[in-house]
Amino acid sequence: MIKVGIVGGTGYTGVELLRLLAQHPQVQLQAITSRKEAGMPVADMFPSLRGRVDIAFSAPDAATLGACDVVFFATPHGVAMEQGPALLEAGVKVIDLAADFRLRDPVVFEKWYGMPHSALALLDKAVYGLPEVNRDRIRDARLIGLPGCYPTSVQLGFLPVLRDGAKLVDGTTLIADCKSGVSGAGRKAEVHTLLAEASDNFKAYGVKGHRHLPEIEQGLRAIAGHDAINLTFVPHLVPMIRGIHSTLYARILPEARETDFQALFEAAYANEPFVDVMPAGSHPETRSVRSANTVRIAVHRPGGGDQLVVLVVEDNLVKGASGQGVQCMNLMFGLPESTGLTMLPVLP
């Protein structure tokens, strides 16, 4: 059994981690820490866990966490880089759901997250936790920076046409028009995500610049193997709880007009347990992956022209966060990659 600790855990990625880990056959949940809620049984905050998760939030404690095999940080940005180093020194593996170990360049990190990076020595050791790109490195990693929710969907959607310097689309005019359910904003007391504000409403946000843009561009450049990648990223807020739908646009290069993009995508993901390339002409729905670790992708070329349109759906809390974390954990501990991640989506 893998002994698991969670730092944080009062937010949506935290409760989703608890749901997944409590049902994972190889996991023993050792501790979940929250300074603010110390002493409160987890199931009092999240009654869905009553009778199944019996531990209480505890004050952060180095000894308890140090006795774990792996610790997840489901915390605000900046916590993992403070507390992670000591755990790593104690031999504990660390998986950060926040942004501390996503960006390789600390200057970029500071620009977008408004704080200096305090664990520079670890940046080189951290592995970006996107198994479809970095599977082998994840197996050997001791520190994982999990991708953001939007970046997971956008990178998986563009991967087949950019990989290894492929000359299929114009990488400098990529567009990602992304739509997210409100849980992506976290379980924070804020006005703009109240039901009375966000329901029966639709809007874009962060058009001037969103933290996930540099992460996506970094990832796409790594996938492509070159830096000639530019993305326009426009996120939108959808009046629903879970789910991301990314609508991706790329101009097909003249020399690639004969490409069978459907076949290309199917081949790229033929062996991936959590990426489902749907039949030509499909329109994936976010609910088709609700509560599951699956990404579904459809490829379109409207009117047979030069505009490639890729539709990607994921559950932002699962493949976009906690599920991907469990997937990485499975790889890091030599378990079958799908262990504990086989629950079917809940539809309707």
Place this chain on the structure above:
Amino acid sequence: MIKVGIVGGTGYTGVELLRLLAQHPQVQLQAITSRKEAGMPVADMFPSLRGRVDIAFSAPDAATLGACDVVFFATPHGVAMEQGPALLEAGVKVIDLAADFRLRDPVVFEKWYGMPHSALALLDKAVYGLPEVNRDRIRDARLIGLPGCYPTSVQLGFLPVLRDGAKLVDGTTLIADCKSGVSGAGRKAEVHTLLAEASDNFKAYGVKGHRHLPEIEQGLRAIAGHDAINLTFVPHLVPMIRGIHSTLYARILPEARETDFQALFEAAYANEPFVDVMPAGSHPETRSVRSANTVRIAVHRPGGGDQLVVLVVEDNLVKGASGQGVQCMNLMFGLPESTGLTMLPVLP
């Protein structure tokens, strides 16, 4: 033109007041105060008002408000009883959307609102702003305590069977099972009303005791003319923005079994401009009054038995708050009661 000021106004009853007053043909909006947002144009906070409401929030200022004919308090409980007395002395009429002047007994007020009442001398002068009960007194009032959203619907639903000591139902076993949209909780940054918490979900709350219970019982006793009234009140939170649906239960007394309750209700409200008694067998929907000042009521007697079931719908922000305030203002200034309140509901 009536010169109107608003104290508060950054919440939902505030923006609804602005919507109604900006379209009222006899109103000139003089000032809207918010200490926190002073200087911000109102339309920056509520873009729906762009081009139509040009004033900015201003710091509370006795001179400005004192020059108004009437001031609405769309504030948290406790503000009107602090600031209202000076305005009244200056000859300004006051309409409070909060609870300061709803309850006649200051001991009850303190018990349920957790603060002592600071304007005891005004309690006798304040008129409870429910025109269907207190129309004449409202015309002459200088200080109005507007009913809560739930109390409006429950009182109007029980009024025909309780009025003037009628012996029709057992007043000691009344039940009000009420359901409200989330805007009833206000525009406050709180976790439990986030879309990701309250959407696709349903729950009761406050079953042990809710502030509107003493207000409703006080109102029903005044309507009945005696004190033998007891109510069980169970409010619920509905995943929608606006609307209250009250399902009311009363046991018909043996001597009243022959009563034609449909006719009774129709007669009771025949001349009311904002109460619509629907045909027998109807099920009113909250959306049928969305954004309008109308209450719709249907009367049922399932199986022809002794259980009377009354269904009442209202828009909690209009007839349940701001619209009722405008209705009272019209009465206080001798205008036709429906002035500025004739917009049709928005459906769908």
Place this chain on the structure above:
Amino acid sequence: MIKVGIVGGTGYTGVELLRLLAQHPQVQLQAITSRKEAGMPVADMFPSLRGRVDIAFSAPDAATLGACDVVFFATPHGVAMEQGPALLEAGVKVIDLAADFRLRDPVVFEKWYGMPHSALALLDKAVYGLPEVNRDRIRDARLIGLPGCYPTSVQLGFLPVLRDGAKLVDGTTLIADCKSGVSGAGRKAEVHTLLAEASDNFKAYGVKGHRHLPEIEQGLRAIAGHDAINLTFVPHLVPMIRGIHSTLYARILPEARETDFQALFEAAYANEPFVDVMPAGSHPETRSVRSANTVRIAVHRPGGGDQLVVLVVEDNLVKGASGQGVQCMNLMFGLPESTGLTMLPVLP
């Protein structure tokens, strides 16, 4: 492995059955029939099942279904009583999710469902599939009439105070004010359940009489062991997908005023795997049981008076339909009752 067939299966209880059975460790899905959709892969209609449920809808066929160990009817009312008898003769067990075998009196059935009962001989053999009431009889049953969604929640909520003739509440003035998500209306093309009709809206329906009323009264009378039970049942439509919240009202009898109802409920359900009595003062939320087979109950006595208020939540598609069917199947085949039903609720 239990060989399972499904008749129908294109509706919400059907896809929910598929979700549960596909993850059940002791089930082999043999056939799912739909005359209209014969030939269509199930996963084309429900993409959430892609890669996990590989069979296609087939035309109803006696031989295929006759080779199953058990057949579920997820069909409109009236189908199971036509096709069930032949299957039973062939030694197949039958579980009907529709109403054909819920009501014991064929006269009552015909009155409420508008068709004569065509399998009168089976009415005596059918067992009402509510394990918390009929566990032992279900073990031995060959034909199950599964309870309706509302009846499950109402019967479990009243059971502790009515069981075996208990003199605790006035059984003749019971009230069930129930609220259901829209999936309860089924996956049928109808106007009143369109998102643009039912969203941001709330209404009661069927106040004059709902088919679940005679079923609930029959069940409560069986639980009580006498016929002095009368219920007022008012269902409402909630703008959400899944979930039922029943708010139950009963007048406490004078001689029962000293009863500790919290303890009574806790004792009644102490050994039930799927009924969770929450701590005193709780308000269960429907989302706390979303996609799970659990019912959560809270008991209140507002103001310490004589009105008992019981709050019950369930997922109408799981404990209110398909999950309860699987629970019965487990009992009928001697499996641990929770087999395949341990997935945690999905929250948020």
Place this chain on the structure above:
Amino acid sequence: MIKVGIVGGTGYTGVELLRLLAQHPQVQLQAITSRKEAGMPVADMFPSLRGRVDIAFSAPDAATLGACDVVFFATPHGVAMEQGPALLEAGVKVIDLAADFRLRDPVVFEKWYGMPHSALALLDKAVYGLPEVNRDRIRDARLIGLPGCYPTSVQLGFLPVLRDGAKLVDGTTLIADCKSGVSGAGRKAEVHTLLAEASDNFKAYGVKGHRHLPEIEQGLRAIAGHDAINLTFVPHLVPMIRGIHSTLYARILPEARETDFQALFEAAYANEPFVDVMPAGSHPETRSVRSANTVRIAVHRPGGGDQLVVLVVEDNLVKGASGQGVQCMNLMFGLPESTGLTMLPVLP
């Protein structure tokens, strides 16, 4: 008073027309026809109109409609081209909310709508009812083909950069990523728009080709004054009732890099009563125009690069349909353009 008739009127554009016309100070509603619902009072179908719209649906009748000054067709595609010619001959003006008179080329019409055009002689006389483009022609028109909901938002969003052959963006690689509330699908009994299907869900649809694509391209070419316009149009379904959000993408031409696009848009719409260009950096929300005839637009240039992003919101039932129809009617009858269209948006 303008005597108005409505053909159809049982759908969402119909009830919205009724809401607007019933409040229009210069309109007298003469007749509303529906073969299927003849005899039913309109307010029985739409209780929001109780007490305000007293007429009943009537069977279609040439004499009644022929006595009107103007007749709106709120019907499925194909009805106006059948019944319109006789009305026009009788001197009645006609405004079609369906697609019969949107497309100038009958071959294109037949391709996308699956029926031959039966009123070819009128195609030249019909005016496309987009006042911001065709105001003068609308004043003189006797037959209006109202734009579709998506086309209104997309054309108004691209107009300032395409008008009169402007060389500002690459017109051959335009993208419109559009999101619509479910009322855009109409009040039709269909499975895919049920609340239990469309709620808590997001998907694209019609990526291979949508009927609004040829209409938008025709309109943009007319605005530009040339044919070098190609659009990729991807519509999506949002779990909300009303509202369209169009996110528009255009590549800025090298020679236009110094353009002040914010100023360009503000100038283009400076005198338009129903187009609101928001301050730089804004993110318009659909609810900010809910139930109003206003379009709000924001212009972005993320990172100061060559990608122009235009955000447009409208209420699909008002400016996207019925409100625009009333706006055209006002122009056709010499009334101030905003008559009856000044109601403020309903927010929240």
